Amino acid sequence: MAASITIFRAKKILTMNPRAPAATHVAVRDGHILGAGDLADLSVWGAHRLDERFADKVLMPGMIEGHCHSMEGSVWQDNYVGYYARRGPDGIERPALRSIEEVVDHLRRVEAEMGEGEDAIIAWGFDPIYFNGPRMTAADLDRVSQRRPVVVVHASFHIINVNSVVLQRANISADTDVMGIMKGADGEPNGELQGMPARFLALGAIGRDHFEEMGKKESLWRFARSAQLAGVTTATDLANALPETTIANLKAVTGDPDYPLRIVPAFLGLSCPAAEGAVKMRALSEQSSDKLRLGLIKLVADGSIQGFTARLKWPGYFNSSANGLWYIDPDRIADTLAVYHEAGLQVHIHTNGDQATETVLDAIEQVLTRLPRPDARFTLQHCQMAHEAHYRRMARLGVCANLFANHLYYWGDQHVEQTMGPERAARMNATGTAKRLGVPFAIHSDAPITPLAPLFTAWCAVNRKTVSGRILGEAERISVEDALSAVTLGAAYTLKLDGELGSIETGKRADFAVLDADPLAVGAEGLKDVPVWGTVLGGRVFPCADIAGGL
Amino acid sequence: MAAAGPIPLSVIGGFLGAGKTTLLNRLLQGASGIRFAVIVNDFGDLAIDGDLVADHGGDTITFANGCLCCTMGDSLLSTLNDLARRDDPPDHIVVEASGVADPRQIADVAVLHPGLVRDLVLVLVDADTICERARDSRLKETVIHQAEAADMIVLNKCDLASEQHIADARAWAAEQAPRAALLETAHARIAIERLLTLDSGHGIGNGPLRAPAVAHIGHAHDHANQFSSAVVILEAPLDLAALRGVLNDLPPSILRAKGFVSSREDPSRLHLVQLSGRRLRIEPWPVAARAGVVPPRRGRVFVGTPDMPPAAGLTRRLGA
Known part of the structure; x- marks a missing residue:
């Protein structure tokens, strides 16, 4: 007997299939799409059950977040103290905290509810770049508690503030001569820890390991809830050293039919010698399932632009900061790429600054000359500063770009005033150029760096508006249709999953985002506010309402 | 087994091809009886001889390359x-830093970590190509960050470099790291075991003052004049604050010093003095009598480049 067919009726279905962009019904069997059209078109498939629950909803392909981190799941066990309101994976919105005082007050309330004991208070998302005025100090956090360790992790995750309890436990004093321990006018450490050694040892002193937390099942569940609330059905974890426990946990959660997300983890290609990594990932790729795709490799070439660690070409940083850091020897990129490429694995490379992008394109060109392989689909992740000439090369080399559109909004003003100056800031995350020159592209959030919400990311690429309301590079704006394509088929293409995901048409997996409004009808400005009702993953319905407060 | 003391940690830095792995393999061959843990962050063409490490009862461990702040x-x-x-x-723990890592950040972990003590940061540069x-x-x-982090810069591959390149490299290193000792060699031939704290940690209570290879009072050269050493005997109690000042002002040609002194405040109490990687530590010696342990002799061993001050000069500086 043939498996049962369900036909979902919707107010409108945006299919992303250029031959039939709109439909009202979609037929699903075995977790896959039989077809989209109207009821008469689909009835020919035979007996079916008509599901009318989406009759007033709009369906689009389940959105694909091409660059986020499973850490989006682990951070929410701690207290969010960011400058912007942000919804957690429980569906509850955390308030915006607009000053150091508001952050301290918030944490004092958290403390008051904790009862006895000396459990640490950990907060994240703090972003003093938006405050004009004094920096947070240990004295501020001592007002939260003088008994418990208190740690506030900045939005960049590269700086933390701690209270005196943590300073004592980590043996940090006026005499400690280590880079990155900020000191006050009195020579005493003021609680701000910038360097890796101080930061990690402070976290170690309170028994917290961010990377271990990331791979836990609870974290992976929160990650999936966060995605579901945003209409995302497939998300990357970019990247992960993929230790055995993490692999086991990934297999366990994705094997649960109630788990609402497909995960594409990328292996951190520099976490071991490349030859070992290639063997490991060849073997792991055989263990992929429909909800867990293993085999992608990620390399990181440089740092971040707002952290002044991206590698820039002349004239460098607008505020004259020193040039940034390489995380891989630039003369060794080609050899490392070649090892993974030759093993038949796809490689994504993080490049933020234009010098990093150029150096990596040189390396890709060398590798493809030496080891030609059609459709290797190297993808540059972030690729924020690529120049038009770089895009022309990318088009010729078949290289994709996954652009960090959310940066335009959150740090666009800082890019104009501090990092890039006006002209280069206007060409950042050049979706318009990518589109015009035929470079396949996606756009992303890098969650938890910025919120996991592809409709907001699409809004950024369409409007290119900064926090202050400035328009950053009007010529690089793209249409709503192109932006929606970037967060569905575009991202699927960068992951080589465009044959099975990213559009609503015969043969693809039945993954949908269920929306309360039509993103094409709300206009460019309204895109970010389109409510997400839930998702459908492999034909199974996951309403957001089931989550609310239920974690 | 003795109570665990902090483990000394040294960092070997330098760009791709500077000779880090060769140097490490030499260290492992040269220092018998010492158990090293070698942490490799640079996955180059040459490999650390893992068998050599294992022969010493130690381990070779790799750790992820990438953003020092993250992974x-x-x-x-x-x-x-x-x-x-x-x-x-x-x-002893030796970290071979990747060619793009800042060795100072790795060494800083040892400064903060209660179970570790920072020892030497040695940065190798290819004398032939560094200026390019x-x-x-x-x-x-x-390359500038690496040089700035170094306690000691080794200009390697001097056999391949022209006189002009070596001179340029020397000038560059002196400009980037005026406080660092400078050494020139080829094939990474450095008696690095002479520079590392290899008699601390667990052996701290047991071992005698480790004299230079040729243990006599005065000035000794070894390893083809690569290093000099001097032993200074200081029987008279010293003012520790003044000693601190003198030792901190020693010229960069002094690479390492270790020994015991008694303080003027309490002449019966010995202090262990160690200068390594431009870091000075003076700490009271736990004299709690242990059967069979001969109290260490007062005095200090200095190891440095051949142009270091002779023993007599050092004695004068120390006011003994």
Whole structure:
């Protein structure tokens, strides 16, 4: 007997299939799409059950977040103290905290509810770049508690503030001569820890390991809830050293039919010698399932632009900061790429600054000359500063770009005033150029760096508006249709999953985002506010309402 | 087994091809009886001879390359935590930093970590190519950061470099790291075991003052004049604050010093003085009588480049 067919009726279905962009019904069997059209078109498939629950909803392909981190799941066990309101994976919105005082007050309330004991208070998302005025100090956090360790992790995750309890436990004093321990006018450490050694040892002193937390099942569940609330059905974890426990946990959660997300983890290609990594990932790729795709490799070439660690070409940083850091020897990129490429694995490379992008394109060109392989689909992740000439090369080399559109909004003003100056800031995350020159592209959030919400990311690429309301590079704006394509088929293409995901048409997996409004009808400005009702993953319905407060 | 003391940690830095792995393999061959944990962050063409490490009862461990703030820091730290917590910890940890890592950040972990003590940061540079790299807009900052982090810069591959290149490299290193000792060699031939704290950690209570290879009072050369050493005997109690000042002002040609002094405030109490990697530590010696342990002799061994001050000069500086 043939498996049962369900036909979902919707107010409108945006299919992303250029031959039939709109439909009202979609037929699903075995977790896959039989077809989209109207009821008469689909009835020919035979007996079916008509599901009318989406009759007033709009369906689009389940959105694909091409660059986020499973850490989006682990951070929410701690207290969010960011400058912007942000919804957690429980569906509850955390308030915006607009000053150091508001952050301290918030944490004092958290403390008051904790009862006895000396459990640490950990907060994240703090972003003093938006405050004009004094920096947070240990004295501020001592007002939260003088008994418990208190740690506030900045939005960049590269700086933390701690209270005196943590300073004592980590043996940090006026005499400690280590880079990155900020000191006050009195020579005493003021609680701000910038360097890796101080930061990690402070976290170690309170028994917290961010990377271990990331791979836990609870974290992976929160990650999936966060995605579901945003209409995302497939998300990357970019990247992960993929230790055995993490692999086991990934297999366990994705094997649960109630788990609402497909995960594409990328292996951190520099976490071991490349030859070992290639063997490991060849073997792991055989263990992929429909909800867990293993085999992608990620390399990181440089740092971040707002952290002044991206590698820039002349004239460098607008505020004259020193040039940034390489995380891989630039003369060794080609050899490392070649090892993974030759093993038949796809490689994504993080490049933020234009010098990093150029150096990596040189390396890709060398590798493809030496080891030609059609459709290797190297993808540059972030690729924020690529120049038009770089895009022309990318088009010729078949290289994709996954652009960090959310940066335009959150740090666009800082890019104009501090990092890039006006002209280069206007060409950042050049979706318009990518589109015009035929470079396949996606756009992303890098969650938890910025919120996991592809409709907001699409809004950024369409409007290119900064926090202050400035328009950053009007010529690089793209249409709503192109932006929606970037967060569905575009991202699927960068992951080589465009044959099975990213559009609503015969043969693809039945993954949908269920929306309360039509993103094409709300206009460019309204895109970010389109409510997400839930998702459908492999034909199974996951309403957001089931989550609310239920974690 | 003696109570665990902090484990000394040294960092070997330098760009791709500077000779880091060769140097490490030499160290492992040269220092018998010492258990090293070698942490490799640079996955180059040459490999550390893992058998050599194992022969010493030690381990070779790799850790993730990448952003020191993220994955790499985590990977390094968890590795170090594991080593420090072992029942049979190594005598010395050597980290081979990647060609783009800042060795200072790695050494700083040892400064902060209660189970570790920072020892030497040695940076190798290829004398033939360093000036070219220092002009390369892609590599300039990386090689400068490395030089700035060094206690000691070794100009390697001097056999391949022209006189002019060596002179330029020397000038560049002196400009980037005026406080660092400078040494010239080929094939990474450095008696690095002479520079590392290899008699600390677990052996701290047991071992006698480790004299130079040729243990006599005065000035000794070894390893083809690569290093000099001097032994200074200081029987009279010293003012520790003044000693601190003198030792901090020693010229960069002094690479290492270790020994015992008694303080003027309490002449019956010995203090262990160690200068390593430009870091000075003076700490009271736990004299709690242990049967069969001969109290260490007062005095200090200095190791340095051949142009270091002679024993007599050192004695004069120390006011003994």
